[in-house]
Amino acid sequence: MQSPANPEFLRRAIRLATENVLSGAGGPFGAVIVRDGRIVAEGVNTVTTANDPTAHAEVNAIRTAAKELGAFSLSGCQLYTSCEPCPMCLAAAYWARIDAIYYGASATDAERAGFDDSFLYHELRKDSATRKLPATQLLGDEAWASFAAWLASSKKVAY
DSSP, X not given: OOOOOOHHHHHHHHXXXXXXXXXXXXXXXXXXXEETTEEEEEEEOOHHHHTOTTOOHHHHHHHHHHHHHTOSOOXXXXXXXXXXXXXXXXXXXXXXXXXXXXXEEOHHHHHHTXXXXXXXXXXXXXXXXXXXXXXXXXXXXXXXXXXXXXXXXXXXXXX
């Protein structure tokens, strides 16, 4: 059962985002993961300090929550984030099986501040052959071997 939204958790994410900027540690994004009415993880944007383009606040919070809870599924958790998630963070929330996302600033607000994700949304709607970043399949038959091994494995953990 999904918990009702709690603005205090969103306020915490917004404070984390603002503190992150003021300290010079990274971009204006903060996130918290909540389960059963308590914060289990927090994250801020550390893209520039970690030299990691995937180190968005939401991804950092998801990684921390998964470690804290000892599980790759964050079912039963909610994500509170200072800004509407970008496509990568939204996908990470889906993969983590987050129950709900609550956000403060919109993608339009982020664009006004110089963080424009609309390009990515447009690219993802295109056929892979027409995207700006070329992607070409090679060795498809050989690559199937890892899936065949997965299907045959008695040690796999389905996710």
